Amino acid sequence: NAGVTQTPKFRVLKTGQSMTLLCAQDMNHEYMYWYRQDPGMGLRLIHYSVGEGTTAKGEVPDGYNVSRLKKQNFLLGLESAAPSQTSVYFCASMWAGKIYEQYFGPGTRLTVT
């Protein structure tokens, strides 16, 4: 199993450009998450999905959109990138149920200039 993978690993955008981050998991997990991590901060939840075709807002959803067309993939989109979106983005997945932990991807470092 590859676990949770993220594409790309690094990206530099200019203000106003758009891009999509891809998260893929091969563990047949129902739940998937997108977080951002900023210096001196813990992870903050952007959006999450509890199943194919469903998404929900997290703590900091503004400026981002997501889609979960396939169970194994969770896409995070930035329509018009801003310098405030410079961050490291982590995807995670989890079995449905209370007793399980989230499995994290390796992260994507995004810089918006």
Add this chain to the structure above:
Amino acid sequence: AQTVTQSQPEMSVQEAETVTLSCTYDTSESDYYLFWYKQPPSRQMILVIRQEAYKQQNATENRFSVNFQKAAKSFSLKISDSQLGDAAMYFCAYRFWVGGSEKLVFGKGTKLTVNP
């Protein structure tokens, strides 16, 4: 508001010694779960240990153990026989449910340095 506080931004320990990382949380929920995650320089978040709030017994995973004090809302991590590979950022996290929606809140992390 649900919050997780890690009061030690940085800690250091000598190799083979024991270190304790502190975490407190604020909640009005009765059903929740607590986690410690490790983030090495590679950035990958790795689960270290988890604790179900309804269990009184403290969780243990090899050299890692927790001191869970539910009434005090405290969840500290003890690392015994510290190894160089334990050097990382450690994050405390708290999972709870509100209106059927899951919430996972992370603390700001503690940077652990292990000195040879």
